[in-house]
Amino acid sequence: MADFLIEIGLEEIPARMIAAAQAELEKRVVGLLERERLVAAGAVGRSYSTPRRLAVLVEGVAQQQQDMSEELQGPSVKIAYKDGVATPAAVAFARKAGVAVEALQTVSTPKGEYIVATAVRPGRSAAEVIATELPKEIAGLYWPKNMYWRQGRPERFVRPVRWLLALLGEAVVPVEFAGYVAGSVTYGHRVLFGEQPVPVASPAEYADKLRAAFVIADVEARRHTIRKALDHATRAVDGLRWREDHGLVDKLTHLTEWASDRSVVLGSFEPEYLDLPEEVLVTVMRDHQSYFALEDSAGKLAPYFLAVLNTQAEETGLAVIRHGNARVLRARFNDARFFWEFDQRTPLTQRMELLKSVTFQKDLGSYAVKAERVQALAGKLGHMAAGRGVAVNAEALNTAAQLAKTDLTCELVKEFTELQGIVGGLYARAQGLGSDVADVIYDHYLPQSMDDAVPRTVEGALLAIADKADTIAGMFGLGLEPTGSKDPFALRRAVNGVVKILAESAVALPLTLREIAYAATSDQAVAARVHSFLAERLEFYLRDAHQQAYDVVKAVLASGNDDVRDAVARAFAVTVVRGGQDFVAVSAAFKRMKNILTQAAEKDAAPAEFVNAGLFADDAERALWERSAELASEVAVLRTEAKYHPALELIATLRPQVDAFFDAVMVMAPEPAVRANRLALLREVLADFSGIADFSEIVVAG
Amino acid sequence: MEKSALTFQELLFRLQRFWAERGCVLQQPFDVEVGAGTMSPDTFLRVLGPKPINIAYAQPSRRPADGRYGENPNRLFRHTQLQVILKPPPVRIQEIYLESLEAIGIDLKEHDIKFEEDNWEWPVGGAWGVGWQVMLDGLEITQFTYFQQCGGMDLDPICGEITYGLERIAGFLQDVDSIYDIVWAIEPETGRKVTYGEIRLAEEEQYSAYSFDYADVPKLWEHLSLYESECLALLEKAKGFEQMDALTLKRFPVLGAYELALKCSHVFNLLDARGAISVTERVGVMARIRALVVGVAKIYAAQGAAKSQAALQG
Structure with missing residues (x-):
C-alpha cells in the first residue's frame, strides 16, 4: 500500500472555476482507483488547489491489481467435441480465452451442456494503470471556458499546463498530459519563492514542502489564515470591524497562493468620500477592487478598506502596497463622484424620453415601452390588492413604475451596472421624490436570488412582481421559454422572485399566480404557459427555500397551487404532523382508499352518487361515515381560518374509525349496491379531507 | 513624482x-x-x-x-x-x-x-x-x-x-x-x-x-459609406485570387482594404460618441463593419495560402 499524489501545475486558473474543478478531479481520481481495484470501495481522497495548481492525494493505494479469474462460456459440448476429440471450435475458444484445450471444462446449464474456460487476467501494476488511465480523467475535467495553446491544438484546457507531478509512494508515475510527463517536483510562490523547482520525495510531505515554498495548498487552511490576517490588520485601528463577506473571502482564497499576518493591508480613504452613498462605495470596493469594507462600532461605514494580497511583505513593502491600493481606490471614488454629479444635471423625471433609445429586447421594444407596460400592470395588480383590503399608495406606485428604469440612462449605472435600481432609488431620494417613491424604485429588482431580501414595501413588492411578470410574459410570447440548462434571460430567477415575494412580503399580497399570469398578458395561451411555469417554480420554492420533502410538496400542491402563502402554510403544517403515528396510519388508509377507487374505476365498478346510510351492513361503516361527517365540518372551519395544524391533528383522530372500517369491511362486496355505496363513502371521506393536502401522496416509511 | x-x-x-x-x-x-x-x-x-x-x-x-x-x-x-x-x-x-x-x-x-x-x-x-x-x-x-x-x-x-x-x-x-x-x-x-x-x-x-460637439453627422455617414463601398469593391475583386498571376496576387492590396475597414470603425466610433446612432441602427451598422473586418481577415488568409501555393508550384 502506498499514497498516491497527482498535481497539475497551471497558469492562473480563474478563481470562480477552482473549487468545482478541485472537487471534480478528486472524484475522478478516487473513482478511477476504485474502478481499477486499487483502493477499497468508498476510499476518500484529499484535494488541494491554488490558482496555479490542482492536486489530489489518496492513501492506501495498492501497488498491484489482484489477478482476476473469469469464467468464459464457450460453445455447447456437442459442437466442441466430436467423438471425444476437441473440434476446431473448441480450439479457437481455448485460444481466445488464453487456456490450453485440456483445461476446458464442462458445465450443465438449463440449455444443455457447455464448455467453459477459467481465464486468469493478471493484475496490472498501479503505476501502469494510472499512467494509462489518468490522462483521460484530466482531459475530461469540465471547464466553463477552455483554450488551446499548443501548436496543432492537441488539447483544450482552462489555461496552459506547466508541469505535472505524480507519485505513488516514492516512485514517479509517468502520467502524460499536455506535453508534460509527470515528475517529482512542484513549484512554489512566483515572487516569494522564485522559479527553482521544489522536490517532493513522497505524497505525505507535499503540503509541507509547498508551505516551505510559500504556498498554502490546503484551501481551508488558506481561507482560515486570510480571515485571521483580516482580523489582525483591522486591529490597527480601535473600534473598527470588517464587514463579513463570505463571497469575497472565497474569491480571494482562490486568487492567492499564500497568506500570513503580513498579507493583508488596512488602507484608508478621505472621509469626504463618505458623502457618496454607501452602496456606491461598497460596490467599488467589493466588486471592482475586491476590498473589504469596514465599519465603526456604531455599524457606520468607516473610511478604511482591507486589501488581501497574494504575497507578504515587510513593513516598508506593505506601506508601498497600501499606498498603491489607496491611490487606485481614490481614483475610482473620484470617478463615481464625477458620475454622480454629472447625472444630477438631468433629473430622472426628464429621462423618460431617453429610455426610448435603450432597447429592452429587440422584439419587445425599448425600455420606455416596457415602463409603460409595467406601469399598467403594476396599477392593475395594485387595484386588485387594494380591493381586497391591502393599503396601496397607488400614486407612489404609479410614479415609481414610470421612473424605475430611467437610471439605465445614467452614467453611474453604465459604470456600475450591478447598481441598477439602487441608483434610481438614491437619485429619486436626492431629487426630492420622497421615500414613498424612492424605496419602491430602489427595491424593484429584488430579490436577485433565493437568499436575497424581498422589497420592503407593498408598492415595492407590486412593482417588482409587475416588472418580472412583464418580462416573463413578453419572453414567453416570443417563444423564449427556458429549456434545460438554457435560460439566457434568467426567467427562472424572475419567476422565483415573484413566488418569493408572494410568500415572504411583510404585508401579505392577496394575489394568486393565476391572476398575475393572466394580468401580465392578454394572450390567453401565453398566460396559461406563464401560469404553469409559475406553479412549477412554487414547487421549487417549497423544496429549495423551505426544504420541504418531495412528497409533502406534491401532496400540498395537489390540493391547490395558486395561492403561494397558503401552500407554504399547508406544507409547514403537513411537515409538522407527518411524523405522528395516527397521521401516518390515516395517510396510509387514504392511499388505500384512493387505490381502491382507482382499481374499481378500472373494473367499471362505479361508486353510488350518494352515500345511503340505509345500505350500511356493518357498524364500522356507519361509524366512519358519522365521525367523518362531524370532523369534516370542523376541519372546514379550521381550513377557512388557515389553522392547518389543528385541522390536520383533527383529521388524524379519524384513525380508530378508519382502522375499524378496513378491519371489518370488504369494500368490493359482491352485492353491487353495497359495493357502490361503500365506494361512495370512500370518495366522500377523501374529498372531505383533501383540501389541505392529498394525503395519498405522503410516502410512509417502512 | x-x-x-x-x-x-x-x-x-x-x-x-x-x-x-x-x-x-x-x-x-x-x-x-x-x-x-x-x-x-x-x-x-x-x-x-x-x-x-x-x-x-x-x-x-x-x-x-x-x-x-x-x-x-x-x-x-x-x-x-x-x-x-x-x-x-x-x-x-x-x-x-x-x-x-x-x-x-x-x-x-x-x-x-x-x-x-x-x-x-x-x-x-x-x-x-x-x-x-x-x-x-x-x-x-x-x-x-x-x-x-x-x-x-x-x-x-x-x-x-x-x-x-x-x-x-x-x-x-x-x-x-x-x-x-x-x-x-x-x-x-x-x-x-x-x-x-x-x-x-x-x-x-x-x-x-x-x-462630442462638432463632428458633422451627415458627413460622417457619408465618410462611412464611401470607405465601406471602396472596401467592399476590393473584397469583391479578391474573389479572383485563383486566377491571378503571382505578381498581381502579391500586389493585391489586402492591407489597403484593411485600412478602409479601420476607417469605417473609427467613423462609427465618432458617430457613436456624437450620439447619432440609435439603438436600432447600431446593430446593423456594427454588422456592416464586421463584414468588412472579417472579410479582410479572410482574404488576408486566402492571399497568404495562395502565395505559398504559388511558391510551391513555381
Missing part, C-alpha cells in the same frame, strides 16, 4: 528595449486611427496563418466616447498601449512578463501581483481570447490574452498578447493622481519637467469637443 521613477518616455524606452532583447521586432505605431493596439495590422493580420512573429509597438488608441475634455484625471480620448505579440507564445511567457516589470523598476517583492481572469473579445473583428488582467497593488496595468480566434477563424499557432497601459503604469510609478501630471520627459540641460498635460491636454480638449 518619485525621485527614481521613470519618465513616460523612459518607460516606453525600457519596455521596448526589454522586448527587443527578447527577440521582438520593434515596429512604429500604425498610422490609421484605431481603438486599440489589437486593431493594428501588426496584430490583427499577423496573428492569422502559420507564420511565427514576435513584434512590439506603442499604439496610440483613440476612443472618442471616452474623451472628457481633459477634465477627468483618469480618462482619455486617446491613450497609449504598448502592444507585444508573441506567436507562438513561449512557455515562460508569464515569467518573462514579470521580468519586464522588474525592468521598469517594480520590485516584485514590495508589490502585490495578481493574474485575474479577464477574457477579451472584439465581436466586430470576429476575435476573442482568454487571459487575465494583471493587477499591481489593485491597479490593472496589463491585459494578457491568449488569442483563440481572429476574423472568425481558429488560430494555430495561437499568440500571446501583452498590452501595457502606459499612462496607468507611468502614473503608478510616478505616484501622481492625474494623468496630466505625469512627467513625460526631463530636459537634460535645465532639469525642467515636461508633463503629459503640456504635450497632450490640448488634444484631449479639442478632440473631445470635436467628437
Whole structure:
C-alpha cells in the first residue's frame, strides 16, 4: 500500500472555476482507483488547489491489481467435441480465452451442456494503470471556458499546463498530459519563492514542502489564515470591524497562493468620500477592487478598506502596497463622484424620453415601452390588492413604475451596472421624490436570488412582481421559454422572485399566480404557459427555500397551487404532523382508499352518487361515515381560518374509525349496491379531507 | 513624482528595449486611427496563418466616447498601449512578463501581483481570447490574452498578447493622481519637467469637443459609406485570387482594404460618441463593419495560402 499524489501545475486558473474543478478531479481520481481495484470501495481522497495548481492525494493505494479469474462460456459440448476429440471450435475458444484445450471444462446449464474456460487476467501494476488511465480523467475535467495553446491544438484546457507531478509512494508515475510527463517536483510562490523547482520525495510531505515554498495548498487552511490576517490588520485601528463577506473571502482564497499576518493591508480613504452613498462605495470596493469594507462600532461605514494580497511583505513593502491600493481606490471614488454629479444635471423625471433609445429586447421594444407596460400592470395588480383590503399608495406606485428604469440612462449605472435600481432609488431620494417613491424604485429588482431580501414595501413588492411578470410574459410570447440548462434571460430567477415575494412580503399580497399570469398578458395561451411555469417554480420554492420533502410538496400542491402563502402554510403544517403515528396510519388508509377507487374505476365498478346510510351492513361503516361527517365540518372551519395544524391533528383522530372500517369491511362486496355505496363513502371521506393536502401522496416509511 | 521613477518616455524606452532583447521586432505605431493596439495590422493580420512573429509597438488608441475634455484625471480620448505579440507564445511567457516589470523598476517583492481572469473579445473583428488582467497593488496595468480566434477563424499557432497601459503604469510609478501630471520627459540641460498635460491636454480638449460637439453627422455617414463601398469593391475583386498571376496576387492590396475597414470603425466610433446612432441602427451598422473586418481577415488568409501555393508550384 502506498499514497498516491497527482498535481497539475497551471497558469492562473480563474478563481470562480477552482473549487468545482478541485472537487471534480478528486472524484475522478478516487473513482478511477476504485474502478481499477486499487483502493477499497468508498476510499476518500484529499484535494488541494491554488490558482496555479490542482492536486489530489489518496492513501492506501495498492501497488498491484489482484489477478482476476473469469469464467468464459464457450460453445455447447456437442459442437466442441466430436467423438471425444476437441473440434476446431473448441480450439479457437481455448485460444481466445488464453487456456490450453485440456483445461476446458464442462458445465450443465438449463440449455444443455457447455464448455467453459477459467481465464486468469493478471493484475496490472498501479503505476501502469494510472499512467494509462489518468490522462483521460484530466482531459475530461469540465471547464466553463477552455483554450488551446499548443501548436496543432492537441488539447483544450482552462489555461496552459506547466508541469505535472505524480507519485505513488516514492516512485514517479509517468502520467502524460499536455506535453508534460509527470515528475517529482512542484513549484512554489512566483515572487516569494522564485522559479527553482521544489522536490517532493513522497505524497505525505507535499503540503509541507509547498508551505516551505510559500504556498498554502490546503484551501481551508488558506481561507482560515486570510480571515485571521483580516482580523489582525483591522486591529490597527480601535473600534473598527470588517464587514463579513463570505463571497469575497472565497474569491480571494482562490486568487492567492499564500497568506500570513503580513498579507493583508488596512488602507484608508478621505472621509469626504463618505458623502457618496454607501452602496456606491461598497460596490467599488467589493466588486471592482475586491476590498473589504469596514465599519465603526456604531455599524457606520468607516473610511478604511482591507486589501488581501497574494504575497507578504515587510513593513516598508506593505506601506508601498497600501499606498498603491489607496491611490487606485481614490481614483475610482473620484470617478463615481464625477458620475454622480454629472447625472444630477438631468433629473430622472426628464429621462423618460431617453429610455426610448435603450432597447429592452429587440422584439419587445425599448425600455420606455416596457415602463409603460409595467406601469399598467403594476396599477392593475395594485387595484386588485387594494380591493381586497391591502393599503396601496397607488400614486407612489404609479410614479415609481414610470421612473424605475430611467437610471439605465445614467452614467453611474453604465459604470456600475450591478447598481441598477439602487441608483434610481438614491437619485429619486436626492431629487426630492420622497421615500414613498424612492424605496419602491430602489427595491424593484429584488430579490436577485433565493437568499436575497424581498422589497420592503407593498408598492415595492407590486412593482417588482409587475416588472418580472412583464418580462416573463413578453419572453414567453416570443417563444423564449427556458429549456434545460438554457435560460439566457434568467426567467427562472424572475419567476422565483415573484413566488418569493408572494410568500415572504411583510404585508401579505392577496394575489394568486393565476391572476398575475393572466394580468401580465392578454394572450390567453401565453398566460396559461406563464401560469404553469409559475406553479412549477412554487414547487421549487417549497423544496429549495423551505426544504420541504418531495412528497409533502406534491401532496400540498395537489390540493391547490395558486395561492403561494397558503401552500407554504399547508406544507409547514403537513411537515409538522407527518411524523405522528395516527397521521401516518390515516395517510396510509387514504392511499388505500384512493387505490381502491382507482382499481374499481378500472373494473367499471362505479361508486353510488350518494352515500345511503340505509345500505350500511356493518357498524364500522356507519361509524366512519358519522365521525367523518362531524370532523369534516370542523376541519372546514379550521381550513377557512388557515389553522392547518389543528385541522390536520383533527383529521388524524379519524384513525380508530378508519382502522375499524378496513378491519371489518370488504369494500368490493359482491352485492353491487353495497359495493357502490361503500365506494361512495370512500370518495366522500377523501374529498372531505383533501383540501389541505392529498394525503395519498405522503410516502410512509417502512 | 518619485525621485527614481521613470519618465513616460523612459518607460516606453525600457519596455521596448526589454522586448527587443527578447527577440521582438520593434515596429512604429500604425498610422490609421484605431481603438486599440489589437486593431493594428501588426496584430490583427499577423496573428492569422502559420507564420511565427514576435513584434512590439506603442499604439496610440483613440476612443472618442471616452474623451472628457481633459477634465477627468483618469480618462482619455486617446491613450497609449504598448502592444507585444508573441506567436507562438513561449512557455515562460508569464515569467518573462514579470521580468519586464522588474525592468521598469517594480520590485516584485514590495508589490502585490495578481493574474485575474479577464477574457477579451472584439465581436466586430470576429476575435476573442482568454487571459487575465494583471493587477499591481489593485491597479490593472496589463491585459494578457491568449488569442483563440481572429476574423472568425481558429488560430494555430495561437499568440500571446501583452498590452501595457502606459499612462496607468507611468502614473503608478510616478505616484501622481492625474494623468496630466505625469512627467513625460526631463530636459537634460535645465532639469525642467515636461508633463503629459503640456504635450497632450490640448488634444484631449479639442478632440473631445470635436467628437462630442462638432463632428458633422451627415458627413460622417457619408465618410462611412464611401470607405465601406471602396472596401467592399476590393473584397469583391479578391474573389479572383485563383486566377491571378503571382505578381498581381502579391500586389493585391489586402492591407489597403484593411485600412478602409479601420476607417469605417473609427467613423462609427465618432458617430457613436456624437450620439447619432440609435439603438436600432447600431446593430446593423456594427454588422456592416464586421463584414468588412472579417472579410479582410479572410482574404488576408486566402492571399497568404495562395502565395505559398504559388511558391510551391513555381
